[in-house]
Amino acid sequence: MAPKVWTTFTAKKSNGSDVKLRIQDMPPERLEEVLNFFDDYYNQNNAFYKLLGVSKNPKAVQESIEGMRQMFKAAPTKIVICCMDNGDAKPEIVGATAAGVTTSKDNIDDFMNFNIKTKEVTELYALFFELMKLYDVFKGKNVDRYSDERGLAVSKDYGVAVLKELLNVRRKLCKELNVPLSAFWAMSTDQQNAAEADGWETAFEVTRDEVAKKLGVTITEDPATYRLVVGTAL
Known part of the structure; x- marks a missing residue:
């Protein structure tokens, strides 16, 4: 059976060219590819990942990938990929998100x-x-379950437009996961802009400096604030 396609759209690459894309359920046989994609574009660009120098230790890199694999197994998880809509049997992946249930x-x-x-x-x-x-x-949203984030990443050749489409699908996935809303910590400017563009609510916001002080670390990388954003089911 062909994977379910959630949406098709056109986005611009960083070189200015228009590309036809689609967001679909991840075929199970592409899991390892998606895990590596997350490491390339999600882990490597995360402020905490950089702060601790995870990428400098190959064993830590592999362990962080294994951690994601374990998260996918720990609770119901839905993974969708954004890929080229060009007729290829195995189209190039340019974005992905994993939605779990907590x-x-x-x-x-x-x-x-x-x-x-x-x-x-x-x-x-x-x-x-x-x-x-x-x-x-x-407590904040008076719910007993919600969809959390197990990964959200887009290739460096794309940006906010693809993130926005992935977040929109995340909201659609809520019905399939039987939850009223989706929530995640937006820790990059692109994620925050994409969430705002798709109508996600900022439920909580804290400055980078407050987080750094609480955790006893020094964080200098933008953005200046981190947001816990919430998207209601579509």
Whole structure:
């Protein structure tokens, strides 16, 4: 059976050319490719990833990829890819997002039920978990379950337009995942602009300096604030 196509659209590459794209369910056999894509464009561009120098340790890089794989297994997860709409049997992937489900009964430690060995990844998850504690989606939005982010990335040849389409599909996925809304921490200017363009609400915002002080680290990379954004189901 052919993967479900959620939307088709045209976007501009960084060189100015127009390209036809589609967002579809990820074929299972492309999982490893998607994991590597996330590492190239999601992990490597994350402020915490850079801060801790994860990319400088090959073992830490592999462990961070394994961490994503474990997250995909820990709870219901839906992965969609944005790819060329050119008739190829295996079209080039230019974007991807993974939407998981978190409930009020979940224990966050269950999502990382594998033996972490590297110092970098241990500290990486510690920072992420501290960030997640800053805003309680369950209480703030009066829900007992929601779709969280397990990955959101776009190739450097594209930008906000493709991110916006992926976020729009994330909202559509809510019905399939049986949740009322989707939420994630927008930690880049492109993510924040895409969320705003697709009508996501900023439920909580904190300055980069406040986060750095709370975590006992120094963060100098933009944006100046991080936003917990919420998109209602479509």
